[in-house]
Amino acid sequence: MDNPVLLVENLHVRGGGREILRGIDLSIGRGEVHAIMGPNGSGKSTLARVLAGHPEYEVTAGSVHYKGQDLLAMDPETRAREGLFMAFQYPVEIPGVNNAYFLKGALNALRKHRGEEELDAMDFMTLVRERMKRLDIDESLMNRSVNEGFSGGEKKRNEIFQMAVLEPTLAILDETDSGLDIDALKIVAHGVNTMRSPERAMLLVTHYQRLLNYIVPDVVHVLTDGRIVRSGGKELALELEEKGYGWLEHVGCD
Amino acid sequence: MLAVIDSYLAEAERIGAERRRDPAWVARIRREGLERFHALGFPTTRDEEWRFTSVAPIAEGRFALAEDGALSARRDDLAPFEWRGDLAATLVFVNGRYAEAISNAGRLPRGVRVESLAAALPRPTTELEAHLNRVAIGDRQAFTALNAAFLVDGAFVHVPASTIVEAPIHLLFLSTGEAQPTMAHPRVLVVLDTNSQATIVETYGGGAGAHGYFTNAVTEVVTGENAILNHYKVQRENPSAFHVGAMNLRAAKNAHVACHSISLGGALVRNDVMAVLDGEGAGCTLNGLYLSDGTRLVDNHTTIDHAQPHCGSREIYKGILAGRARAVFNGKIVVRPDAQKTDAKQTNKALLLSEEAQIHTKPQLEIFANDVKCTHGAAIGQMDDEAIFYLRSRGLSEHEARHVLIRAFAGDVLNQMPLEPLRLCIDAELVRRLPEWRA
Numbered sequence: 180m181d182n183p184v185l186l187v188e189n190l191h192v193r194g195g196g197r198e199i200l201r202g203i204d205l206s207i208g209r210g211e212v213h214a215i216m217g218p219n220g221s222g223k224s225t226l227a228r229v230l231a232g233h234p235e236y237e238v239t240a241g242s243v244h245y246k247g248q249d250l251l252a253m254d255p256e257t258r259a260r261e262g263l264f265m266a267f268q269y270p271v272e273i274p275g276v277n278n279a280y281f282l283k284g285a286l287n288a289l290r291k292h293r294g295e296e297e298l299d300a301m302d303f304m305t306l307v308r309e310r311m312k313r314l315d316i317d318e319s320l321m322n323r324s325v326n327e328g329f330s331g332g333e334k335k336r337n338e339i340f341q342m343a344v345l346e347p348t349l350a351i352l353d354e355t356d357s358g359l360d361i362d363a364l365k366i367v368a369h370g371v372n373t374m375r376s377p378e379r380a381m382l383l384v385t386h387y388q389r390l391l392n393y394i395v396p397d398v399v400h401v402l403t404d405g406r407i408v409r410s411g412g413k414e415l416a417l418e419l420e421e422k423g424y425g426w427l428e429h430v431g432c433d
Numbered sequence: 434m435l436a437v438i439d440s441y442l443a444e445a446e447r448i449g450a451e452r453r454r455d456p457a458w459v460a461r462i463r464r465e466g467l468e469r470f471h472a473l474g475f476p477t478t479r480d481e482e483w484r485f486t487s488v489a490p491i492a493e494g495r496f497a498l499a500e501d502g503a504l505s506a507r508r509d510d511l512a513p514f515e516w517r518g519d520l521a522a523t524l525v526f527v528n529g530r531y532a533e534a535i536s537n538a539g540r541l542p543r544g545v546r547v548e549s550l551a552a553a554l555p556r557p558t559t560e561l562e563a564h565l566n567r568v569a570i571g572d573r574q575a576f577t578a579l580n581a582a583f584l585v586d587g588a589f590v591h592v593p594a595s596t597i598v599e600a601p602i603h604l605l606f607l608s609t610g611e612a613q614p615t616m617a618h619p620r621v622l623v624v625l626d627t628n629s630q631a632t633i634v635e636t637y638g639g640g641a642g643a644h645g646y647f648t649n650a651v652t653e654v655v656t657g658e659n660a661i662l663n664h665y666k667v668q669r670e671n672p673s674a675f676h677v678g679a680m681n682l683r684a685a686k687n688a689h690v691a692c693h694s695i696s697l698g699g700a701l702v703r704n705d706v707m708a709v710l711d712g713e714g715a716g717c718t719l720n721g722l723y724l725s726d727g728t729r730l731v732d733n734h735t736t737i738d739h740a741q742p743h744c745g746s747r748e749i750y751k752g753i754l755a756g757r758a759r760a761v762f763n764g765k766i767v768v769r770p771d772a773q774k775t776d777a778k779q780t781n782k783a784l785l786l787s788e789e790a791q792i793h794t795k796p797q798l799e800i801f802a803n804d805v806k807c808t809h810g811a812a813i814g815q816m817d818d819e820a821i822f823y824l825r826s827r828g829l830s831e832h833e834a835r836h837v838l839i840r841a842f843a844g845d846v847l848n849q850m851p852l853e854p855l856r857l858c859i860d861a862e863l864v865r866r867l868p869e870w871r872a
Contacts, residue, residue: 231826234818259828271823275841281827284837288828324841341827 182247183208184349184380185230190241192222192229199225201405202241207349210377214391215384216416217402218424223384224268226402227353230382231265232258245349259285260292262348266338266355268384273325278337279307281325282344289345310343314370332363339370350374351382356390368393388420437492438471444498445582452585454555459584462566466581473575485761485793486732490701491675496616496647498583499528499608506609506640508535514607514638514669518854519600522547526606529617529648530586539600544593547602550620551586560591560624568653569681574705576677580618580651587620590633594626594657601632601665601852606650608674610642618649623664625688627657632852633664637678639671639698647675654682654690658712662690663851667859670698672729679705686712686741693850694750695859696723696731697866706735710744710772721750722846724866725758725790732761739772739805746776751846752783753839754790765797768805775805782812784842786835836867 185207192200199222207213217223229236230243232255243250245263253261273281287297298306311318314336326334335355342350352371356364371394375381383394391399391413399415400407403424409415419426445467449460475492476483506527515523522539524547525532531549541547546558553561571578588604606619623633637648648670656662670676676699684690692706708717717737725731737746752760760783768775783792796809816838824834843863850856 233822254831255822255825256828256830259826265826267823267826271817271820273820273823273838273841275844276837281824281837284829284833285827288830288833292828345827 181209182244184246185382186244188242190226190229190243191239192225192236193239194225194236198239199236199405200229203405203407205400205407207380207382209380211398212375212381212383212394212396213398213400214396214416215382215400215402216386216388216419219386221402222405223402224353227265227268227351227382227384230351231255231263256288260289262289263351264342264345264347264349265351265353266335266342268353268355268357270326270334270338272327272329274327276325278323278325279321282307282341285341286344307344310340313343313373314340315366316340331358332360335359335367336363336370339367343370343374347379349380349382351384353384354386355383356385356387364390365393388416391416437495438474440495441579441582442467442471448498448583448585452554456555456557458562459554459557462581463584466571466578466584469571469578470575470582473573473578476575482734482763485759486701486703486730488701488703491647491677494614494645494647494675496614499530499611499615499617506532506535506607510607510609510640511535511605514605514636514667515603516854516858521598521600521602523603523605524549524588526586526588526604526617526619528608528611528615529606529619542596542598545596545598546589546591548589549586550584550589550622553589554585558591561589561622564624564653564655565622566653568655568683569651569679574679576649576703577651577679580620580649583618584620588622590621590623590631592625592629592631595628596626597629598631601634601855603634603636605636605638606648607638607640608643608646608648608671609640610644614645614647616647616649618651621650621652623652623654623662625654625656625660625662628659629657630661631663633662634667634852634855635665636667636669637676638669639674643671643674645673645675646671648677650676650678652678652680654680656682656684656688656690658686658688660685660688663693664690665693665850665852665855666695666704667855668694668696668698668702668704669862670702672698672700672727674699676702678703679707681707682717683709683711684715684717687714688712689716689718691718691720694719694721694723694733696721696733697862699731700729702729702731704731704733707738708736708746709738709740710746711740713741714743715741716745717747718849719746719748719750720846720849722843723750723752723760724863725752725760726755728757730759730761734761734763734765736765736767737777739766739768739775739777741769742772743774744772744776746778748779749846749849750781751842752792753786753842754783754792755786757787757789759790760792762792762794763797764795764809765799766807766809768800768802768807770801772802773804775802775807777805777807779809781810782814782842784839785813785815786839836864839867840864
């Protein structure tokens with residue numbers, strides 16, 4: 180039987196001196212789009228960052244398997260090279276590092292890992308131009324420093340653009356919708372939707388149901404206080420929108 | 434210590450005897466330099482200007498003037514310090530002495546002089562006599578006085594009025610290994626007349642076998658009105674070397690001088706830049722990058738003297754420190770009472786790659802005019818962990834991520850250098866030195 184792309188079992192995580200995740204179970208198969216919703220402080224961004232390998236967290240129990248391999252044993256760059264991508268909630272500004280130079284280095288690190296030939300500047304630019312069009316990104320953005328002086332919307336679009344270039348097997352979008360106006364949200368959602376494929380799994384982390392009007396998930400999970408308290412179809416998001424998180428915190432206590 | 438100074442006196446006397454054909458005024462510069470040095474002695478950490486920099490390893494060292502090194506250097510030794518691209522001329526100095534056989538006088542525009550001081554001194558031009566040892570003042574600077582005491586060789590560059598030297602002039606000072614630690618006191622005088630332009634690169638480097646040698650360089654720059662000079666100092670001494678260098682410049686009305694200072698090598702390094710903006714509308718750019726690791730010490734002192742109105746200065750110095758390295762940055766800006774409408778901006782930043790590395794940084798503004806714009810900012814920081822994680826999350830190794838961030842930090846300074854082939858050469862040298870720099 181095919182391994183799920185991501186299999187999280189009983190994951191406990193500590194960070195900043197307290198337990199943030201308290202036993203997460205999650206399985207995402209190829210071609211599936213899952214959404215994790217939850218109130219502020221529920222631990223949803225922590226889950227995204229732990230999966231990407233952020234060093235500030237400590238996994239105290241449980242396991243994570245990615246394509247059947249022990250994900251927690253991999254350093255962040257190996258995860259990336261194996262096809263895991265996280266779009267940051269707060270993309271980091273890196274003055275002095277050219278966006279195109281950075282992305283070419285990243286793409287070639289992945290290609291090298293897969294035993295593929297590295298792209299030269301010409302082929303890279305051809306690929307990049309096509310993807311930029313898809314996300315309505317201005318070419319001048321490529322010649323600027325990574326995220327430096329970008330507006331909030333430009334930063335988020337740049338993340339999805341990177342995703343479109345790196346073509347991950349598992350894409351984790353950490354609150355990609357926050358801070359976006361409706362036009363920017365539509366562009367980002369369009370970019371994500373064109374990336375949906377039977378080969379690719381996605382995990383959308385979001386506070387608001389709004390994003391899910393544009394990217395329709397297969398499964399919705401609700402995270403409160405470090406645990407998934409409910410999972411369901413896309414209707415669950417609408418129910419949440421109507422009743423608020425308080426309703427589920429109550430359910431969680433049952 | 435006294436015995437050491439006596440040994441300098443003996444060496445200086447030997448020089449005087451050797452240079453009988455120099456005019457009397459040159460002999461006087463040497464004699465006065467020696468007297469001044471004798472009176473001042475080496476600076477100590479009690480001296481405010483040397484508070485964090487002990488020159489004891491130099492003061493207690495025994496350095497001999499090298500034998501004429503021209504024979505001991507070959508063209509191959511120069512390769513690491515050269516870059517691709519056109520050059521107007523390359524003058525090579527080995528252990529402080531001009532090496533004609535491996536130099537290239539080049540094709541220069543009419544009237545431009547680029548020659549060794551050793552050759553120029555016995556029959557000096559008006560410009561040489563008018564300016565030599567006039568911009569660099571050794572009254573209170575022991576090392577400058579010491580350099581004057583040993584004034585025998587170096588370079589003289591003169592660009593006459595309305596003349597543009599398009600390609601850079603390269604002055605390469607190379608130290609080679611000798612049985613005993615050697616010293617060199619090269620002097621450079623650059624005279625740019627009205628409306629002239631030039632690019633000059635001074636490189637200081639050590640051969641593979643050189644060890645524990647001492648370079649004490651003094652550069653003097655005088656410009657006429659509207660002159661433009663791009664000056665680069667690339668310090669790539671051997672890691673065991675002692676390097677003291679003073680850049681003294683005086684810019685006339687509407688002239689602009691850019692001083693790029695790249696300091697990569699040396700065990701104990703002191704760079705002084707003293708710029709006097711001496712005519713209305715004059716400007717200067719001080720653009721510095723220094724690296725230090727291991728137990729090396731790099732000290733940069735800069736002074737910009739706004740002596741006239743409407744002058745502008747831009748200064749950015751950045752340092753990268755690893756291991757137990759120490760660094761000093763002292764940036765003085767003086768605005769004289771008449772220097773209204775001065776516009777001065779100073780920035781200095783240091784990136785510390787280890788817990789043990791230390792930097793002493795001090796902006797020093799002395800403003801005596803009231804209608805001026807002077808800003809300064811200092812920042813000392815460590816590597817941004819979140820940025821490293823961001824780069825790693827895109828597939829770069831931790832090592833690569835650190836390199837990318839260090840190069841980006843240095844890029845602010847390097848990208849201000851218009852001479853692209855040299856910039857690429859320095860960037861490559863930076864990368865070559867980085868592997869050793871794991872925090």
